[in-house]
Amino acid sequence: MRRSWQLGGELARRAGERLVDHVSRFELCSLSPRLVRYLVTVDVLCLVVVFLGVLELPFRFVDLLTFGAFVLLGRLAMETSRHLGAPGRRKDEPHRDLLSTWTLPVTLLLPPLYAAVLHIPLHCIFRSRVAPQPRYKQVFNAAALGVSGFCAASVHRALAPTQGPYRIDTLVGSSGRIGALFVVVLTYIVLNRILLHGALWYAHPRPARRPFAGGGREILAVDAAEMCSAIGLAVLWTAHPLLMLTATPPALLLQRSLLHAELLQAARTDAKTRLANPAYWREAAEKEVLRIRRAGRPLSVLIVDIDHFKRVNDQFGHLTGDAVLVCVADALRAATRPRDLVGRFGGEEFVIMLCETDLDNAARAADRIRRQVAGMRCRVNGQSAGVVHVSVTVSVGVATATGADVDLPALLETADAALYRAKADGRNCVRLAAGVAPHARTAT
Known part of the structure; x- marks a missing residue:
């Protein structure tokens, strides 16, 4: 028995x-x-x-x-x-x-x-x-x-x-x-x-x-x-x-x-974020620049950088960092128009071309992107702490040109300089190539 x-x-x-x-x-x-x-x-x-x-x-x-x-x-x-x-x-x-x-x-x-x-x-x-x-x-x-x-x-x-x-x-x-x-x-x-x-x-x-x-x-x-x-x-x-x-x-x-x-x-496309990779972004952007020059319309470039991204990797691990990159990419898609060209330039840096957008509207779009990312809660599976919710902010540099003055390398250079000013001014803010966006708020 x-x-x-x-x-x-x-x-x-x-x-x-x-x-x-x-x-x-x-x-x-x-x-x-x-x-x-x-x-x-x-x-x-x-x-x-x-x-x-x-x-x-x-x-x-x-x-x-x-x-x-x-x-x-x-x-x-x-x-x-x-x-x-x-x-x-x-x-x-x-x-x-x-x-x-x-x-x-x-x-x-x-x-x-x-x-x-x-x-x-x-x-x-x-x-x-x-x-x-x-x-x-x-x-x-x-x-x-x-x-x-x-x-x-x-x-x-x-x-x-x-x-x-x-x-x-x-x-x-x-x-x-x-x-x-x-x-x-x-x-x-x-x-x-x-x-x-x-x-x-x-x-x-x-x-x-x-x-x-x-x-x-x-x-x-x-x-x-x-x-x-x-x-x-x-x-x-x-x-x-x-x-x-x-x-x-x-x-x-x-x-x-x-x-x-x-x-x-x-x-x-970039394998992690499914945004345009640098080579394709530049190729598509150069074609858009030629069209903008002929039409005499304005064109703006935004460079977006995740603030203190290294801290995310150090605290939660690189897998969580990759998940945050995907969440930020989703936020960029949600805050831009379908015709805007969004790409990843490597690391935690992104670039956006706003077609037929002047400086004032580009500044509004940049602040909308900043607020979209700041309000994001990325739910990821941590390596040791289980499910965690990670929040990050971004700094944005904006540059604009019109008609025959549109030059892609110059726009990228001036937008990058504006981004460094945003980083120096406390991060989580928008800076324009010609000064500070009047409506942008700096995090306290």
Whole structure:
């Protein structure tokens, strides 16, 4: 009897260790409570739509065959992407890999349940081999895409109802059905973007965050390419599955072009802050200087330096210092306009070009930046003290020129001299190349 109790206790202990190990893989304890609630809500919503899909699923062998084929094609696309190589992944933006080119046709061709569960094997099983991620990210990505796919497939059934599997005439047999395809794919992309950016907002809240910000024309071009490719693949499948072989080379070429765009973006940005690096900032600034000279408009340059940044590194460690740099970069984005050029010049120094901005408005913008950073509370995981909230201030130097007098090296030099005056005058203040900003306040 005693041996049985010992054996039972050992089994219970091992089961408990395995449970703790599985839970720890999700890494939820390091996330904010709001983010955890959001992730769990989306995961539960995915379970709900799967349950609804099971209730009304018409079982057909041809649907299972189509589902299996597109899962394999999606897996092939992911493996091909892995062999092409992957650039550095951004932590504040969702990664674009064109996998939807192969998964969106399931939304167009099959009942909603298949679209809801399609990403479970791709993100929770296959994905871990291509790009290892925390388990909660894998589950959330699959859930968000599943909810988007279920809703889009339901919209397709409402706009273009049909009996039995889709054929080429029932899929694109009229202008209304063709329009329904574009509405469905657009619904899928918009819902997916909203869900993913919702998680990003909870993880990195920013005052100026918008669901569709941060991509411009390149993101729209990628979305359009995914939409058209997915519709083309769905039409080819309904015409004859073997025609899918003709779509593989163009899809791989599109994937390679996307990889080139991501590599180009990585070469232009600072790895820590995701701001423009010095080389790209100067390149873009020189082009703007030529335009300003021709237009005869004013242009201002701000140099921003974090006060006593060495103390942060000495007190909390360099990892915390890196986190503070990211928080300051976010504050600079929030306090500037989308057309302003923000870059990191190295260390704790940043540079901002304010397009068509005179000295008075540049001084106001500089003080807005100073106040934005001063009111920031950067929540980081300390090396020994657990979660800490770090606050820093910045000093800002401002220089302005107009029309033919605009010269980038001279602006940088005079703004840097104004920055040194701000440092000498007590820090946490703004100084202009021609004197003190009347509205700037020096910290007491």
